[in-house]
Amino acid sequence: MHIFYTPDITQPTYTLNEEESKHCVRVLRLPVGGIINLIDGIGGFYTAEILSDNPKKVNLKILQVEKEFQKRNHYLHIAVAPTKNIDRLEWFLEKATELGIDEITPIISDRSERKIVKNDRLNKVITSAVKQSIKAYHPKLNEAISLNGFLKMPFEGDKLIAHCVADDNKKYIADLIQPNGNYLILIGPEGDFSLEEVNLALNIGYKPITLGNNRLRTETAALATCFEVNYLNR
Amino acid sequence: MHIFYTPDITQPTYTLNEEESKHCVRVLRLPVGGIINLIDGIGGFYTAEILSDNPKKVNLKILQVEKEFQKRNHYLHIAVAPTKNIDRLEWFLEKATELGIDEITPIISDRSERKIVKNDRLNKVITSAVKQSIKAYHPKLNEAISLNGFLKMPFEGDKLIAHCVADDNKKYIADLIQPNGNYLILIGPEGDFSLEEVNLALNIGYKPITLGNNRLRTETAALATCFEVNYLNR
Known part of the structure; x- marks a missing residue:
């Protein structure tokens, strides 16, 4: 599971910033069609597909969203x-x-x-x-x-x-x-x-x-x- | 409180090894008559007085021993x-x-x-x-x-x-x-x-x-x- 922290996330598509794009394409070597997960820091857990693998701006399509993911009880x-x-x-x-x-x-x-x-x-x-x-x-x-x-x-x-x-x-x-x-x-x-x-x-x-x-x-x-x-x- | 780990402790007197002696005299600058504590690693907690402040071998007099110091219940x-x-x-x-x-x-x-x-x-x-x-x-x-x-x-x-x-x-x-x-x-x-x-x-x-x-x-x-x-x- 590859997790990216994207507090400025948008839907239905989103573009990773330069640092995360580089990490996605150059370090993890994920291809077009690959699936990654995004978290927005306020409870949203996203599943996304890689639409383009430009190492400076990876475009994503959001496939699924889970709100209040593992919300704490205190x-x-x-x-x-x-x-x-x-x-x-x-x-x-x-x-x-x-x-x-x-x-x-x-x-x-x-x-x-x-x-x-x-x-x-x-x-x-x-x-x-x-x-x-x-x-x-x-x-x-x-x-x-x-x-x-x-x-x-x-x-x-x-x-x-x-x-x-x-x-x-x-x-x-x-x-x-x-x-x-x-x-x-x-x-x-x-x-x-x-x-x-x-x-x-x-x-x-x-x-x-x-x-x-x-x-x-x-x-x-x-x-x-x-x-x-x-x-x-x- | 100055604690020294002395698994080879003897009574009624004991000599710190060279490393601990140096620490006692050069780093902590403790004088003759100073009080330190020793632990033996098997439950013994000792109170000792510094008899000589030779930075290579500090001689101690054991004043008090507490056995099974804070022994655990499990x-x-x-x-x-x-x-x-x-x-x-x-x-x-x-x-x-x-x-x-x-x-x-x-x-x-x-x-x-x-x-x-x-x-x-x-x-x-x-x-x-x-x-x-x-x-x-x-x-x-x-x-x-x-x-x-x-x-x-x-x-x-x-x-x-x-x-x-x-x-x-x-x-x-x-x-x-x-x-x-x-x-x-x-x-x-x-x-x-x-x-x-x-x-x-x-x-x-x-x-x-x-x-x-x-x-x-x-x-x-x-x-x-x-x-x-x-x-x-x-």
């Missing part, structure tokens, strides 16, 4: 402090996309060592994982924002914060989550959120969670919550 | 086909160590593109994750073995195989696992196990499992099972 937004080593954030994005995630926001907190992220690069990682794992929905990557700014934004659903400050009120995700809901989870930087940040979040309704006794890296903690939420909604 | 052995890109296997090892795993065996199956793995390098990845996540138990990495050879080895516990061949008998891990047990899970290569291999495993008692509708990479599938087993034993 909504997961993870807001995570970008890791000092950006590779670690990238693999989180790849793995979370494979497992299932809807929205990601890089948040800059007091102890963040990295204050800047390049979304172009990160979106390429997500798109690649979307294609590899055959997802018709493309997770949304927001621009990085300060934690304070992020906390002021509205969210309808369960708001959770994973932190390492001692707190007897922490619960396991499993004990907090109702299936088929909307979940927003905050994951802190390598040195954790500051006590002030934790209290700020708790005061506006975030619930504190623990991921168990293991000391997890930022990206592992983020992925663990992604696993758990998807698992609880399986 | 046993998890994952046998996984090594990925073509070895980085992907390495990150599986790092993340599985953080989340909790006891034994890993690289298995070479019909469709494995990679037939050789270098355990020295992989063990360093595991050791690093053991120290980073403060584990007193060092996961055991076995030498790579053919799937056929591996299937002949005995295992007391639940034996599961995750594969992508159509099979109505597949179940979710959650529906198969009893907490506090011993689990052995087989994860195939990029191109999946062959039908012959799947049948071979099923015939000797492996139970088929599904990880849901997502098409997961080898290392993501392996990590997903690791996460689920730990989750079910939390």
Whole structure:
């Protein structure tokens, strides 16, 4: 199965852009009459036939469309402090996309060592994982924002914060989550959120969670919550 | 907290090897009288005081020992086909160590593109994750073995195989696992196990499992099972 990401798709015919055309004809060596699949990133899964194999503009005829392809039964937004080593954030994005995630926001907190992220690069990682794992929905990557700014934004659903400050009120995700809901989870930087940040979040309704006794890296903690939420909604 | 991995530990005094001594004195700049922690890889967690700061051989006095430190309540052995890109296997090892795993065996199956793995390098990845996540138990990495050879080895516990061949008998891990047990899970290569291999495993008692509708990479599938087993034993 050959998947192309075509967020600007048109019907009943469509022309692949230059990069994708080259990939189709030169790399995959697909001939006229060949069948490929397109995803639009918002749930559409298309089957298309190659009408012309010009390596700069491949013309396609859309044969079939499936809307809301493998639509998820819940909504997961993870807001995570970008890791000092950006590779670690990238693999989180790849793995979370494979497992299932809807929205990601890089948040800059007091102890963040990295204050800047390049979304172009990160979106390429997500798109690649979307294609590899055959997802018709493309997770949304927001621009990085300060934690304070992020906390002021509205969210309808369960708001959770994973932190390492001692707190007897922490619960396991499993004990907090109702299936088929909307979940927003905050994951802190390598040195954790500051006590002030934790209290700020708790005061506006975030619930504190623990991921168990293991000391997890930022990206592992983020992925663990992604696993758990998807698992609880399986 | 400064953690050193010292599988050859002695009491009541111990001398760090040259590499660890250099790390202790030159990198961490710890002084005489400083306190460090040692792990022996088989459950021992030690607190030690620095008696001499010779950068080639740091002498330590063991102050305290905790045996069976954070002992796990179950046993998890994952046998996984090594990925073509070895980085992907390495990150599986790092993340599985953080989340909790006891034994890993690289298995070479019909469709494995990679037939050789270098355990020295992989063990360093595991050791690093053991120290980073403060584990007193060092996961055991076995030498790579053919799937056929591996299937002949005995295992007391639940034996599961995750594969992508159509099979109505597949179940979710959650529906198969009893907490506090011993689990052995087989994860195939990029191109999946062959039908012959799947049948071979099923015939000797492996139970088929599904990880849901997502098409997961080898290392993501392996990590997903690791996460689920730990989750079910939390």
